[in-house]
Amino acid sequence: MSKHLAWYDEIRESGRVLWHEETQSWYITRFADVWDFLVDSRLGARTTDTFTDRMTPEQAELCAPILDFVSKWPVFSDTPRHTGLHRTILPCFTSAETDRIGEAVRSHLAKDGSIPWQSGDLLAGAIRPACEAGLVAFLGVDSDELVRVSEWSARLIAFVGRTEYHHETMTRASVALREFSDFVVHICGEGRSALSSTMQRAVEEGALDWADVVAVYGQMVTGFLQPTVSALTMAAEILANHPDGLKAYVSAPDTFISESIRLASPFHFAPRRTLEDIEFAGEVIPEGARIVLLLVSANRDPRRFPEPMQFRMDRGTPPHVAFARGRYACVGAGLARHIMQGVLDAMVEEPRTFAVEALTADWNIGPGMRMPKCLVKARS
Numbered sequence: 001m002s003k004h005l006a007w008y009d010e011i012r013e014s015g016r017v018l019w020h021e022e023t024q025s026w027y028i029t030r031f032a033d034v035w036d037f038l039v040d041s042r043l044g045a046r047t048t049d050t051f052t053d054r055m056t057p058e059q060a061e062l063c064a065p066i067l068d069f070v071s072k073w074p075v076f077s078d079t080p081r082h083t084g085l086h087r088t089i090l091p092c093f094t095s096a097e098t099d100r101i102g103e104a105v106r107s108h109l110a111k112d113g114s115i116p117w118q119s120g121d122l123l124a125g126a127i128r129p130a131c132e133a134g135l136v137a138f139l140g141v142d143s144d145e146l147v148r149v150s151e152w153s154a155r156l157i158a159f160v161g162r163t164e165y166h167h168e169t170m171t172r173a174s175v176a177l178r179e180f181s182d183f184v185v186h187i188c189g190e191g192r193s194a195l196s197s198t199m200q201r202a203v204e205e206g207a208l209d210w211a212d213v214v215a216v217y218g219q220m221v222t223g224f225l226q227p228t229v230s231a232l233t234m235a236a237e238i239l240a241n242h243p244d245g246l247k248a249y250v251s252a253p254d255t256f257i258s259e260s261i262r263l264a265s266p267f268h269f270a271p272r273r274t275l276e277d278i279e280f281a282g283e284v285i286p287e288g289a290r291i292v293l294l295l296v297s298a299n300r301d302p303r304r305f306p307e308p309m310q311f312r313m314d315r316g317t318p319p320h321v322a323f324a325r326g327r328y329a330c331v332g333a334g335l336a337r338h339i340m341q342g343v344l345d346a347m348v349e350e351p352r353t354f355a356v357e358a359l360t361a362d363w364n365i366g367p368g369m370r371m372p373k374c375l376v377k378a379r380s
């Protein structure tokens with residue numbers, strides 16, 4: 001088990017709240033408390049962590065547009081700005097649009113007879129490409145454009161992940177942001193998906209400006225692909241390995257998917273800041289403090305989920321917090337489940353999938369998220 005997950009479990013069992021000097025953050029660890037804090041109006045969005053106070057004026061000038069870009073992501077915006085953004089992007093997630101994207105995923109899987117169901121890496125061969133087909137449809141780009149978008153996104157995320165100024169990373173991110181921004185304006189003008197036409201209309205009506213739109217696209221790119229691939233890999237692994245996996249999925253796909261997402265909990269926490277002093281579990285968390293709502297630790301809390309590490313269909317679909325809840329709850333949750341169902345249906349319909357040995361996923365588990373590296377035949 002990764003040291004991060006082990007530590008999150010350990011601090012949950014040692015108390016409801018922990019002050020952590022190294023990250024200068026308060027960690028909320030248990031399900032019941034995370035559940036309540038997710039809808040607590042005394043918490044606001046976490047401003048992006050910066051090291052601006054330690055930068056020279058030249059460095060600050062280079063980083064300013066990227067910091068501005070990240071601070072405009074929905075999840076880093078406070079009300080009333082967040083409410084406006086949320087209202088504008090919700091129409092991109094209608095059931096018609098969800099069906100259209102699900103269809104793109106299904107037809108991608110149907111058209112390619114070379115998907116390595118039995119050998120090779122199911123993640124690289126089927127799961128990731130299927131999710132990418134969904135993202136292509138959602139963003140309104142083509143596959144070549146998605147490669148460029150993914151490169152820009154990786155450079156911008158590399159910036160967000162740094163805690164110190166690093167000239168090469170900052171310069172690459174700065175160029176990526178310029179190119180990504182031009183690209184977003186271009187595709188919105190062509191109205192190639194519900195997202196692009198909704199964004200174009202929002203700019204024309206004055207509800208958003210182009211910097212807002214670029215930020216929304218930025219969050220959509222990272223928010224769509226990685227957690228969906230992660231949750232789907234967990235579900236596929238369970239489908240192939242669990243003694244009753246196939247029967248369980250066919251009899252209750254919603255329960256199967258919900259329990260897989262709980263076990264995966266791809267985003268480990270929801271970062272927030274306190275808007276006032278908060279007295280909690282014998283501590284006073286001061287106004288302006290960083291507070292980390294540990295979604296993954298809550299979803300593995302035995303007080304809420306007995307035998308939390310076991311995949312158990314008899315749980316039904318009790319609410320969990322993998323998609324968070326409240327103001328910042330995932331707007332793509334229904335879409336993610338729909339995509340997962342499309343891929344799992346394709347696995348179930350492919351008889352050869354279950355004629356092989358068990359599958360095993362290798363995970364890259366960081367402090368903030370889990371990502372699969374491969375999903376291959378288990379070694380005997």
Ligand code: HEM
Pocket residue numbers: 074075076086219220221223224225227228231261265266267269270271295321322323324325327328329330331332333335336
């Ligand atoms: C299994 C897959 C997914 C998981 C586990 C997941 C998880 C989450 C979580 C935990 C949050 C809240 C973060 C916070 O409170 O700080 C969130 C927000 C968000 N997610 Fe997802 N997500 C998934 C798929 C998607 C997809 C497919 C999209 C589509 C583009 C998406 C778009 C978003 C957006 C735009 C937000 C911000 C919502 C807001 O602030 O109003 N997510 N997601």
